[in-house]
Amino acid sequence: MARFYVYPVWIRLWHSLNAILFLILIFTGISMQYASGERSFSLISFEKSVAWHNVAAIILTFSYVVFIIGNRITSNSKHYKIKKENFWSDLFTQLKFYSLGMFKKEKHPFPTTEDDKFNPLQKISYVLAMYVGMPVIIITGIGLLFPEILIRQFFGVSGLLITDILHVIMGFILTVFMVIHIYTCTLGDKPITLFKSMVNGYHEEHD
Amino acid sequence: MKITLTFITAILSVIYLSDNDGPVLQEPQQEEFQIQKGIENNIFAEDNEKCLVCHGEPYFEITDTATGVTRKRTMISEYLINRDEYYRSNHWSFACTDCHSYDLEVFPHPVSARLEEPYNCNDCHGYDEQYAHFQFEKIQVEYDESIHAEIEGFNCWKCHDPHSYEVTARNTDNFEEVILYGNNICLDCHSNFERFQLLTEREETKIVEMHDWLPNQESHFRSVRCIECHTEISDSILIAHKVLPGDQAVKRCTECHSSDSRLLATLYKFQSKQFRADVGFLNGVILNQSYVIGANRNVILNVLSYIIFAGIILVILIHVFFRIIKRV
Numbered sequence: 001m002a003r004f005y006v007y008p009v010w011i012r013l014w015h016s017l018n019a020i021l022f023l024i025l026i027f028t029g030i031s032m033q034y035a036s037g038e039r040s041f042s043l044i045s046f047e048k049s050v051a052w053h054n055v056a057a058i059i060l061t062f063s064y065v066v067f068i069i070g071n072r073i074t075s076n077s078k079h080y081k082i083k084k085e086n087f088w089s090d091l092f093t094q095l096k097f098y099s100l101g102m103f104k105k106e107k108h109p110f111p112t113t114e115d116d117k118f119n120p121l122q123k124i125s126y127v128l129a130m131y132v133g134m135p136v137i138i139i140t141g142i143g144l145l146f147p148e149i150l151i152r153q154f155f156g157v158s159g160l161l162i163t164d165i166l167h168v169i170m171g172f173i174l175t176v177f178m179v180i181h182i183y184t185c186t187l188g189d190k191p192i193t194l195f196k197s198m199v200n201g202y203h204e205e206h207d
Numbered sequence: 208m209k210i211t212l213t214f215i216t217a218i219l220s221v222i223y224l225s226d227n228d229g230p231v232l233q234e235p236q237q238e239e240f241q242i243q244k245g246i247e248n249n250i251f252a253e254d255n256e257k258c259l260v261c262h263g264e265p266y267f268e269i270t271d272t273a274t275g276v277t278r279k280r281t282m283i284s285e286y287l288i289n290r291d292e293y294y295r296s297n298h299w300s301f302a303c304t305d306c307h308s309y310d311l312e313v314f315p316h317p318v319s320a321r322l323e324e325p326y327n328c329n330d331c332h333g334y335d336e337q338y339a340h341f342q343f344e345k346i347q348v349e350y351d352e353s354i355h356a357e358i359e360g361f362n363c364w365k366c367h368d369p370h371s372y373e374v375t376a377r378n379t380d381n382f383e384e385v386i387l388y389g390n391n392i393c394l395d396c397h398s399n400f401e402r403f404q405l406l407t408e409r410e411e412t413k414i415v416e417m418h419d420w421l422p423n424q425e426s427h428f429r430s431v432r433c434i435e436c437h438t439e440i441s442d443s444i445l446i447a448h449k450v451l452p453g454d455q456a457v458k459r460c461t462e463c464h465s466s467d468s469r470l471l472a473t474l475y476k477f478q479s480k481q482f483r484a485d486v487g488f489l490n491g492v493i494l495n496q497s498y499v500i501g502a503n504r505n506v507i508l509n510v511l512s513y514i515i516f517a518g519i520i521l522v523i524l525i526h527v528f529f530r531i532i533k534r535v
Contacts, residue, residue: 035501046460103533
């Protein structure tokens with residue numbers, strides 16, 4: 001059985017905090033988006049949703065800054081480097097493995113190593129989530145938290161409206177990302193293997 | 208920061224704009240021809256000037272005819288008329304003596320004339336076909352039930368100064384102007400203790416502190432009028448006049464931030480009754496001027512999100528099914 005230490009303590013702490021904050025933000029965000037007067041759908045009251053959403057978002061912003069700095073000053077950023085050559089074919093290979101290969105008990109096309117812990121599909125989705133999705137949702141979130149900094153009207157449309165729509169769309173995309181991320185984390189040797197890795201830091205894989 | 212946000216939001220705004228036919232905000236003009244407001248168009252302006260020579264200036268002169276001594280005195284603010292405001296107001300075309308006794312043309316004014324009872328709104332506007340669409344009678348009923356009616360000495364003029372009041376909500380598509388004008392009427396007393404204490408012995412109201420609980424206070428103050436939360440919604444009249452005691456004001460966010468937002472029955476009531484192109488947003492009329500989280504949702508995006516989410520869950524369930532079958 002192969003066993004590598006690929007998730008340092010700071011990454012595990014950041015990841016756990018991020019996961020908790022994501023869940024809070026999703027639940028409170030849905031409560032605000034679908035707020036209703038009498039026929040209440042909201043999971044949490046609007047007032048509490050606003051307060052929790054704001055606090056969680058501020059902590060998430062700081063934790064994102066920690067992630068960016070951490071990636072700059074440690075070697076963790078190497079795992080996010082996407083190779084241009086064979087980009088699409090590697091993605092297709094990984095997708096083919098998830099949809100067919102794994103059911104035929106084929107070997108992982110891109111096994112985890114100490115130098116390359118993510119497969120091509122993980123890399124592109126993590127890079128898009130962390131370097132595109134997160135900045136957009138944080139910047140638009142800051143705009144909604146401090147609406148006075150937003151432009152009032154943009155070509156006759158409320159700046160607040162545009163910012164919020166962008167925020168909600170990105171919130172939805174990141175929610176979808178999280179659902180898929182959690183599911184794909186059950187695709188280890190056993191359904192809980194990859195979750196254990198995030199606790200002890202070791203990636204385990206049977207030969 | 209502004210530039211960054213502008214850039215980020217530009218693409219969506221262009222998409223949105225291409226679908227927006229724009230609102231119809233103004234009430235259709237009832238008369239084709241309307242005389243332009245202004246002192247130059249008031250046929251009584253010259254006569255009015257006899258009053259405004261004192262009441263239009265911060266100081267006036269009084270002479271003792273026996274001794275010939277002339278003294279300058281300050282005009283008290285309650286009797287001071289701003290010419291510009293007056294000739295811009297709803298009553299701009301009037302002569303002073305249309306509402307005030309002719310006896311006041313004598314100076315010094317006789318006591319009997321000074322003690323005249325001022326007209327009320329309904330003395331002129333009530334039960335008159337010409338003003339029926341304003342529904343002054345219903346306004347009176349609501350006012351009589353309001354907290355203001357309990358205050359001795361309170362009347363229509365405390366909020367609607369007949370020498371300066373202008374109808375705004377019906378005549379403009381500029382909501383900022385409507386909100387600012389409306390809120391200034393309230394703040395005239397509620398943030399001016401000198402005026403406030405003339406009517407009540409209550410402690411000074413500290414508006415900002417009292418609304419501490421309100422998130423993004425500045426944005427709320429700029430986007431809605433005080434009466435949105437401090438009056439009972441009126442089914443029939445355009446602007447509710449039943450002002451509620453402070454402890455009965457709306458404090459639940461979802462009263463506005465929800466699919467059935469009360470703003471449609473208050474600030475956007477007039478516009479809600481007008482035609483507006485539907486761009487797929489719930490309560491789309493609000494989008495003309497603002498955006499209210501919870502009240503404005505894009506129906507198309509909502510449906511799309513349900514389909515995408517359901518599709519993903521379906522794919523995951525199929526994957527799980529085959530994992531169980533194949534024991535992977």
